[in-house]
Amino acid sequence: MPNLSVAPPHRIQLRRAVTSSFVGSVIEYYDFLLYATASAVIFSKVFFSSLDPLTATVASFGTFATGYLARPLGGVIFGHFGDRLGRKRMLVLTMTLMGVASFLIGLLPTYAQIGSLAPIALIVLRVLQGLAVGGEWGGAVLMSAEHATSRRGLWASFTNAGAPFGMVLSTAALTGTGALLGEEAFLSWGWRVPFLLSIVLLVVGLFVRLRVEETPVFEAARTEASRQKAPLLDVLHNHPKTLLLGVGVGLSAFVAQGTLTTYLIAYGVRAGFPRQDVLNGLTLSSALAVLSIVGWSALSDRVGRRPVVLTGAVLMAVFGFVLFPMVDSGSTAVLTIALVLGQSVLHPLMYGPLAALYTELFTTRSRYTGASLGYQIAGLGAGLAPLLFAQVDASSGGGATTTISVIIAAACLLTVVCVLALRETSRHDLTSVASAVTPQTGAAGTAKPSTT
Numbered sequence: 001m002p003n004l005s006v007a008p009p010h011r012i013q014l015r016r017a018v019t020s021s022f023v024g025s026v027i028e029y030y031d032f033l034l035y036a037t038a039s040a041v042i043f044s045k046v047f048f049s050s051l052d053p054l055t056a057t058v059a060s061f062g063t064f065a066t067g068y069l070a071r072p073l074g075g076v077i078f079g080h081f082g083d084r085l086g087r088k089r090m091l092v093l094t095m096t097l098m099g100v101a102s103f104l105i106g107l108l109p110t111y112a113q114i115g116s117l118a119p120i121a122l123i124v125l126r127v128l129q130g131l132a133v134g135g136e137w138g139g140a141v142l143m144s145a146e147h148a149t150s151r152r153g154l155w156a157s158f159t160n161a162g163a164p165f166g167m168v169l170s171t172a173a174l175t176g177t178g179a180l181l182g183e184e185a186f187l188s189w190g191w192r193v194p195f196l197l198s199i200v201l202l203v204v205g206l207f208v209r210l211r212v213e214e215t216p217v218f219e220a221a222r223t224e225a226s227r228q229k230a231p232l233l234d235v236l237h238n239h240p241k242t243l244l245l246g247v248g249v250g251l252s253a254f255v256a257q258g259t260l261t262t263y264l265i266a267y268g269v270r271a272g273f274p275r276q277d278v279l280n281g282l283t284l285s286s287a288l289a290v291l292s293i294v295g296w297s298a299l300s301d302r303v304g305r306r307p308v309v310l311t312g313a314v315l316m317a318v319f320g321f322v323l324f325p326m327v328d329s330g331s332t333a334v335l336t337i338a339l340v341l342g343q344s345v346l347h348p349l350m351y352g353p354l355a356a357l358y359t360e361l362f363t364t365r366s367r368y369t370g371a372s373l374g375y376q377i378a379g380l381g382a383g384l385a386p387l388l389f390a391q392v393d394a395s396s397g398g399g400a401t402t403t404i405s406v407i408i409a410a411a412c413l414l415t416v417v418c419v420l421a422l423r424e425t426s427r428h429d430l431t432s433v434a435s436a437v438t439p440q441t442g443a444a445g446t447a448k449p450s451t452t
Contacts, residue, residue, distance in 0.1 A: 025162025031102035034170035067130035068383020074134020075372030082368035083231040098132035099202030106195030138372030146215035156355035157297030164289035231366035248418030250378030253350035258382035285343035292348035312349025320408035324401035360425035
């Protein structure tokens with residue numbers, strides 16, 4: 001009698017792909033966002049101790065931004081080989097690169113020990129982190145989306161959900177280490193422990209990732225992919241408008257992300273909140289964001305990507321003017337509510353559907369490169385926004401929150417315009433050569449339904 005409980009092979013691979021994408025994303029973003037939290041509360045004292053506090057914060061956020069500047073390059077490099085050789089190989093390489101770079105950050109001497117060589121080495125390792133995460137995201141999303149036969153928004157979203165969960169782990173690691181050791185020991189050597197733990201997570205991640213097969217969509221196009229010499233040229237020549245609109249769609253989500261997960265930590269501490277209270281609020285909001293990202297993305301399978309992202313962009317534009325007055329209230333409860341509203345409710349509306357949306361914008365032969373490049377260029381907003389806001393704050397003496405809110409609203413307005421310029425992508429066939437700007441149509445003039 002047959003065993004009816006055994007899932008079909010494609011379902012098993014889908015589960016493995018989604019699990020691999022989620023776990024891999026958690027590990028990558030644990031390492032990447034661990035640096036974000038550390039840059040806000042630690043590195044200004046450890047690697048820039050010769051500067052005054054506000055200038056040290058700007059310098060620390062500057063090294064943080066270098067990782068984001070490297071991400072588009074990582075997307076191009078790993079996307080090129082991912083489109084030609086396969087998604088799986090690149091995902092193994094990016095995870096290894098990220099784990100090793102983060103481990104080495106934990107071994108770095110401080111400014112007090114080797115002077116200016118310390119921040120230089122920190123920047124080099126941060127660039128390697130940026131290259132790794134730039135190549136990781138596109139491959140991880142494609143592994144889930146190209147294995148899926150339906151509900152592409154839901155399955156692809158687990159890669160994006162890994163980012164806030166990685167933030168939970170990184171913040172918890174720093175918080176727990178600081179609580180156990182005390183302030184003096186934590187700043188002396190304890191901050192290194194969470195970075196050194198990266199090597200353990202790397203081993204776990206590689207074990208999960210190596211069990212996933214190459215995606216069926218890529219396998220079906222493998223012969224053509226092997227002849228594709230320059231996926232980047234295909235994107236720039238055949239899909240330039242799609243790429244630019246994709247960047248605009250994602251920009252506000254990343255500006256909001258940089259504001260809520262990085263800049264607001266330093267701002268909250270300067271406003272008088274204990275560092276632990278700010279980190280507790282960030283941990284709670286990041287944990288809830290995991291559920292919101294998956295939930296809003298599943299909704300985008302039903303109503304479309306555009307309505308969900310548009311709603312998030314409009315609400316975030318308004319919320320940007322409420323955020324800083326809530327923090328300035330001095331109430332820990334109000335600060336926590338602000339983080340939960342922004343990070344757990346509004347940001348996931350814009351961010352969750354991006355995983356499927358970017359996948360659906362490009363063809364198989366250049367999908368890894370196109371999706372990675374669009375996403376990572378938009379991702380510059382998360383790295384540059386805290387640096388820009390810190391500089392605006394420093395130049396005004398700490399009273400420029402209205403200007404910051406206007407910048408957030410402007411990014412959201414750009415997203416609204418770009419989403420309206422794109423056609424709905426949720427029904428696109430991933431094996432089609434259709435563009436999201438000029439979709440393949442049937443007799444009725446509607447986009448071809450998804451069959452992948």
